[in-house]
Every structure is written in structure tokens, then in C-alpha cells.
Amino acid sequence: MPVLRVALDLPLHRLFDYVAEAASTAEIGLRVRVPFGRGERLGVIVDVQDGSDWPLAQLKPAGEILRDLPPLPADFFRLCEFASAYYQAPFGEVLLQALPVGLKRLDPPTRRNTRAAKSTPPVAAPELTEEQAVAVNAIDPAAGFAAHLLHGVTGSGKTEVYLRLIERALAAGQQVLLLVPEINLTPQLEGRVRARFPDTGVVSLHSELAEAARERNWRAAFAGEASIVLGTRLAIFTPLPRLGLIVIDEEHDPSFKQQDGMRYSARDVAVFRAHQLGIPILLGSATPSLESWANAQSKRYGLLTLHERANPEASLPAVHVLDTRKMALQEGVSAALVAGIKERLARGEQSLVFLNRRGYAPVLACPACGWISRCTRCAANMVLHLADRRLRCHHCGCEHRVPKACPTCGNQDIHPFGRGTQRLEDWLKEQFPEARILRVDRDSVKSRKQWEVMLERIHGGEADILVGTQMLAKGHDFPKLTLVGVLGADSALFAADWRAPERLFAQLMQVAGRAGRAELKGEVLIQTEYPDHPLYAALVAHDYPGFAATLLKEREQAGFPPYAFQAMLRAEAPEMADSIAFLQAAAALPVIAEHENILIYDPIPMKMARLANLERGQLLAESYSRPALQAFLPCWREAIAGIKAPSKLRWHIEVDPFEF
Ligand SMILES: Nc1ncnc2c1ncn2[C@@H]1O[C@H](COP(=O)(O)OP(=O)(O)OP(=O)(O)O)[C@@H](O)[C@H]1O
Numbered sequence: 001m002p003v004l005r006v007a008l009d010l011p012l013h014r015l016f017d018y019v020a021e022a023a024s025t026a027e028i029g030l031r032v033r034v035p036f037g038r039g040e041r042l043g044v045i046v047d048v049q050d051g052s053d054w055p056l057a058q059l060k061p062a063g064e065i066l067r068d069l070p071p072l073p074a075d076f077f078r079l080c081e082f083a084s085a086y087y088q089a090p091f092g093e094v095l096l097q098a099l100p101v102g103l104k105r106l107d108p109p110t111r112r113n114t115r116a117a118k119s120t121p122p123v124a125a126p127e128l129t130e131e132q133a134v135a136v137n138a139i140d141p142a143a144g145f146a147a148h149l150l151h152g153v154t155g156s157g158k159t160e161v162y163l164r165l166i167e168r169a170l171a172a173g174q175q176v177l178l179l180v181p182e183i184n185l186t187p188q189l190e191g192r193v194r195a196r197f198p199d200t201g202v203v204s205l206h207s208e209l210a211e212a213a214r215e216r217n218w219r220a221a222f223a224g225e226a227s228i229v230l231g232t233r234l235a236i237f238t239p240l241p242r243l244g245l246i247v248i249d250e251e252h253d254p255s256f257k258q259q260d261g262m263r264y265s266a267r268d269v270a271v272f273r274a275h276q277l278g279i280p281i282l283l284g285s286a287t288p289s290l291e292s293w294a295n296a297q298s299k300r301y302g303l304l305t306l307h308e309r310a311n312p313e314a315s316l317p318a319v320h321v322l323d324t325r326k327m328a329l330q331e332g333v334s335a336a337l338v339a340g341i342k343e344r345l346a347r348g349e350q351s352l353v354f355l356n357r358r359g360y361a362p363v364l365a366c367p368a369c370g371w372i373s374r375c376t377r378c379a380a381n382m383v384l385h386l387a388d389r390r391l392r393c394h395h396c397g398c399e400h401r402v403p404k405a406c407p408t409c410g411n412q413d414i415h416p417f418g419r420g421t422q423r424l425e426d427w428l429k430e431q432f433p434e435a436r437i438l439r440v441d442r443d444s445v446k447s448r449k450q451w452e453v454m455l456e457r458i459h460g461g462e463a464d465i466l467v468g469t470q471m472l473a474k475g476h477d478f479p480k481l482t483l484v485g486v487l488g489a490d491s492a493l494f495a496a497d498w499r500a501p502e503r504l505f506a507q508l509m510q511v512a513g514r515a516g517r518a519e520l521k522g523e524v525l526i527q528t529e530y531p532d533h534p535l536y537a538a539l540v541a542h543d544y545p546g547f548a549a550t551l552l553k554e555r556e557q558a559g560f561p562p563y564a565f566q567a568m569l570r571a572e573a574p575e576m577a578d579s580i581a582f583l584q585a586a587a588a589l590p591v592i593a594e595h596e597n598i599l600i601y602d603p604i605p606m607k608m609a610r611l612a613n614l615e616r617g618q619l620l621a622e623s624y625s626r627p628a629l630q631a632f633l634p635c636w637r638e639a640i641a642g643i644k645a646p647s648k649l650r651w652h653i654e655v656d657p658f659e660f
């Protein structure tokens with residue numbers, strides 16, 4: 001009797017068997033309706049075999065097999081198997097999270113056809129610079145798997161390298177997957193790709209697409225009708241029958257790491273996928289992740305370098321460090337920065353003031369009794385948002401009206417402390433009443449549509465001064481922007497997270513890289529109380545390789561990734577004692593001693609110990625050997641699942657944890 005082995009979207013590390021009289025292996029990869037509990041579920045047929053480990057009499061018959069899609073291919077299953085094994089995530093969850101919502105419904109809606117693209121003549125490609133040409137020619141699509149890191153300074157024209165490689169892959173009849181960070185996937189980029197390849201099917205896949213559009217695009221990609229798939233991290237799991245090239249832009253970007261549900265790195269999954277398919281992958285960045293940089297140094301990845309800006313008239317901006325200990329600041333802004341902005345205004349150029357803290361002020365406080373605006377649910381302060389007079393927790397999202405007086409002592413004279421983008425914007429408006437000031441952060445840009453409108457205004461020269469957070473740091477090309485001022489970066493210099501310096505350096509080099517991208521010369525002013533810090537010295541010298549070497553040496557000495565491999569077990573419960581007790585039990589499991597080369601640290605509360613009324617702890621497992629860690633994790637996971645815990649306790653394992 002044929003038995004279907006079915007993957008279901010359940011947090012269980014197993015498949016489910018159903019009998020199906022007429023089924024054959026031709027049905028592998030199709031969706032099927034199956035009875036489950038008292039209801040019905042939609043699953044995917046992973047295998048069809050003769051018989052089962054269970055007594056056949058106990059198996060229920062499968063329901064209808066859906067045939068509106070061709071079967072999901074074997075390479076897609078292998079990709080999901082890899083992600084499941086590597087990230088300790090149930091196979092069924094991995095597989096079903098890869099499908100658009102509409103395809104997971106028991107009754108799929110009827111399919112609509114993709115609109116045909118209108119044909120216009122392609123936008124001409126610029127002549128490649130010498131370095132761009134070397135990079136393009138270094139990648140041989142016929143040579144099988146090879147991973148290349150494209151380290152190109154800001155404005156060096158990495159996009160043009162991608163476009164040429166895409167052109168080549170298309171000519172060979174292949175599909176291309178271009179992954180970009182969340183915030184970079186703007187209609188502008190899509191428009192640029194479409195303009196270059198007007199006769200090619202281009203689809204985008206990202207989390208903000210409406211369900212129907214995502215399904216339509218996914219189907220076009222899976223059917224091979226779309227040859228270029230432009231997507232954010234979730235797109236890495238799209239089955240693509242003719243995939244011949246993967247490109248990851250801004251490969252260092254944290255948004256490639258999923259931080260909830262299945263905690264995976266789309267970049268790492270992409271490298272596996274390229275390897276599995278025997279195709280090239282290109283990782284591009286002006287500030288590569290240290291993992292990728294180390295891989296390039298050890299020659300596991302090829303290294304391609306663009307040292308110069310692509311526009312022959314442009315050069316890298318001059319970066320200056322301003323020692324604010326010797327300056328009188330007004331609202332945190334130095335006279336030099338004010339003068340710089342004035343000059344730009346007079347010349348009709350744009351300035352950008354970077355402050356990576358949104359809101360009006362990070363906290364509201366009472367000087368009389370010492371009250372401060374704490375979130376009652378999190379170990380964090382409530383941020384003051386004066387624009388709509390709210391106190392808001394940036395971690396759990398809860399909010400209140402701003403009190404008129406101190407809730408503890410009744411003092412009416414309570415003050416905002418510190419500075420966020422709203423306060424800076426207000427002050428700049430007073431200083432430069434004639435200037436058009438645009439604030440760009442998560443509060444002023446809430447949707448992709450708003451982001452698009454904002455970018456169009458900036459490009460159209462409708463802003464003189466931009467005030468913004470990291471949203472403004474990435475990948476944008478604003479030709480009239482010639483001054484970047486950086487405020488408040490010092491707070492990240494001494495953060496507890498050992499990845500903080502890498503992130504800060506990347507962020508500042510990226511934001512600095514927005515200045516002077518065209519003919520107009522750019523200047524960057526960094527205000528700091530630590531002008532001699534090596535991180536700032538490296539920025540002044542535009543020395544990514546030097547700074548990366550320093551950080552990698554520190555990591556090697558401290559035994560941190562990429563020189564060690566880690567997995568983090570986290571537990572959360574209403575009481576910290578329960579979380580820690582659970583982690584202690586996990587740290588004492590006999591399975592640990594049965595594995596070699598595994599180091600288990602002590603359980604500790606997370607840095608942000610309380611989030612939305614849950615108290616969180618973490619336990620780090622580490623090894624100098626990736627295979628040793630990978631062999632250990634499934635055994636550990638199973639043993640952990642057997643620990644008796646309070647019903648409200650939740651736990652998960654994150655492989656290659658990102659935040660500490
Ligand atoms: N070969 C070329 N000749 C002339 N201009 C070019 C060439 N290649 C790219 N450009 C221009 O150089 C500018 C920078 O290119 P692009 O935005 O691709 O840089 P990037 O390397 O992605 O930078 P970043 O890392 O800062 O995002 C763009 O305006 C682009 O049109």
C-alpha cells in the first residue's frame with residue numbers, strides 16, 4: 001500500500017504518514033490535504049513509499065492532492081533539509097515558511113495570470129571602469145561553484161558589476177537571484193533593473209508585498225517565467241528551476257539575519273545553495289562582514305576589489321574627527337557642523353546629519369525625585385515622542401500620554417534628557433528657518449510607499465538638510481549630498497556586544513559614503529569625545545582592510561567567531577528564576593559529556609533581561625569545530641525538549657547567534 005510521507009507546518013521534528021491508494025513517486029513535491037487531529041491541514045508530499053514504520057491500520061487516508069502547481073523540485077527539498085539540520089528547525093516549518101500564504105491554504109484561490117511587461121528600449125550601460133571589468137571577468141558562470149566577495153568602496157559602482165553579470169546569466173538562459181537588505185528593496189532599484197532588462201521577466205519578493213502579489217511573483221519565479229528575482233532574505237528559499245547566479249548586495253547587512261521564528265542567515269543559506277547547485281555567488285559590500293572578509297583572506301572566497309569611485313569626477317569624501325571635549329556645543333551640535341551646513345545651503349547642496357536614535361529624547365526624568373520614564377514591561381526606558389506627545393517603548397511597543405507632572409512626586413518641571421532625531425530636527429529648524437529639512441527614521445517612514453515618496457523628494461532636490469537614522473546610511477546615491485555630520489556615535493564604542501565595533505564601523509563608513517558621490521566634493525564631520533579611537537582613525541583613512549584585520553586579530557585572541565562556532569539557547573518565562581533554572585538543567589544534561597570539543601558557558605540573564613513581561617536568559621554553547629557543534633546540537637535539542645519546565649516557559653536555539 002503506498003504511503004505518503006508528508007511535511008506539515010508544526011514545531012515537530014518528524015514527517016507524518018498517510019495512506020493513499022493510487023499514489024506514486026510522481027506525486028512527490030505536490031501539496032496534499034490531510035486529516036490532522038479533528039481538522040484538516042495542508043502539507044507537502046516529501047516521499048511516497050511502500051509501507052510505513054507505523055502499523056498501516058493506524059494510518060489515516062490522505063485527502064486531495066493539489067495539482068495547480070508543478071511538484072516542488074528535489075533541490076528545493078535539499079535546501080530546506082540543509083536549513084532544517086543546520087538551524088535546528090523542524091523540516092516542515094522550514095519548507096512551509098518558504099511558500100506564499102495563498103499556497104498554504106486548504107482551498108487555494110484561483111490563479112490569476114501575470115501581467116505582461118511592456119517593452120521599451122533598454123537603458124544603455126555605462127562603459128565599465130577597469131576595476132569593474134576585472135571583477136566582471138573574474139566570475140566564470142560555467143566554472144561551477146565559486147564564492148566571490150566584491151569589496152568596493154562606497155560609490156564604486158558595485159551595482160553595475162551585478163548588472164553585467166546578470167546580463168551574462170540571462171544570455172545563457174539562466175535565472176538570477178539578487179538579494180538586497182530590507183530597506184534597499186525600493187521601487188527605484190526594481191526600476192533600474194527593469195530599465196536595463198526591459199524584455200526580461202523581473203519580479204520582487206519581500207515581506208511587504210500584498211499576499212496576492214507575492215503569490216503571483218513567486219509562481220512566476222517558480223515557473224521560470226521570471227528570469228530575475230529581486231528579493232529580501234525570505235526570497236532565498238524560492239524554488240527556481242534555472243537558477244544560474246546569486247548576488248547579495250550589502251552582504252554585511254543585519255537584515256539578512258532573521259531574528260525570530262527560524263533564525264537563519266540568508267547569506268549563509270545562499271552560499272550553501274550556490275554550492276549545492278554548482279553555480280557562482282557574488283557577495284558585495286563596501287564594509288564586508290568579518291565572516292566573509294575572513295573567508296576572502298583565507299582564499300575560500302575569491303576577493304575582487306574596487307578601490308575607486310566609479311564616477312571619474314568623484315572621489316572619496318574627506319573625513320574629519322571633531323574633538324567635542326574642546327568645543328562648546330549647542331544642542332549637541334558643534335559650530336563647525338553648523339558652519340558646514342550653512343556653506344552647503346549657500347551653494348544649494350544637501351547636508352545629512354546622522355543620529356541613530358529616533359524620538360525626541362531617549363528618556364523623560366524628574367530632577368526633584370529622580371523618577372525616569374521606565375517601561376513597566378521591559379528593562380528599558382520609554383522614549384519621548386513630542387510630535388504626538390507620547391512616551392513609547394521601542395522594544396515592546398507599549399505607549400502612554402506624556403504626563404503633565406512627575407507621576408511620583410507631582411513636580412511639574414520634568415525634563416527630556418538626551419537627544420533624538422525629532423529634537424535635532426526642531427533645533428535645526430530654528431537655526432535654519434529658510435532650509436527645507438527632512439527627517440528620515442522609522443517614525444517618519446512607516447511603509448515602503450512612504451519610503452519611496454521620501455526618496456523621490458530627496459532625489460528631486462526637495463530637501464536641503466536630512467536628519468536621520470541608519471535608514472539613510474545604506475546604498476543611496478544622492479548626487480547633491482556633500483556634507484555628512486555624525487552625532488552620538490560614541491555610545492556604541494564601548495557597547496557590551498562584541499559585534500558592536502564591527503557594526504558601528506560599517507554604519508559610519510556607509511553613511512560617510514553618501515557624501516560626494518558625483519562631481520561635488522564630499523566632507524564628513526564626526527563629533528566625538530574619543531578622537532583617538534582606532535575606529536575613527538580607520539574611518540579617516542578609509543581603511544576597511546586595516547580595521548578588519550585589527551578586529552579579526554582581537555576575535556582570534558578572544559576565541560570569538562569566525563574562529564569559534566556558537567549556538568545560543570535562550571529561555572523566557574514570567575520569572576527569571578524559571579528561565580535560569582531551565583538553562584541550568586540544559587547545561588547539566590549528560591549528552592554534553594558524550595560529545596567532544598563542546599564548551600558550555602554559565603546561564604546568564606540577557607542584556608535586555610525583561611521584554612514584554614517575560615524574563616529572558618541565555619546559555620552559550622561553543623566549539624572550535626563546526627562539525628563537532630553540528631553533531632552535538634540535534635542531540636542537545638532533543639534532550640532539552642525532555643526537560644520539565646513551567647508551562648509558560650519558551651525556549652529556542654539560535655545557531656550563529658547575532659546579538660549578545
Ligand atoms: N562605469 C561607470 N562609469 C560611470 N559611472 C558609473 C559607472 N558605474 C557606476 N557608475 C555610477 O557611480 C555611482 C555609484 O554607483 P553605485 O550606486 O552602484 O555604487 P555602489 O558601489 O553600490 O556604492 P554603495 O556601496 O555606496 O551603495 C552611480 O551614480 C552609478 O551610476
Ligand SMILES: [Zn+2]
Nearest residue numbers: 375378393396
Ligand atoms: Zn516595553
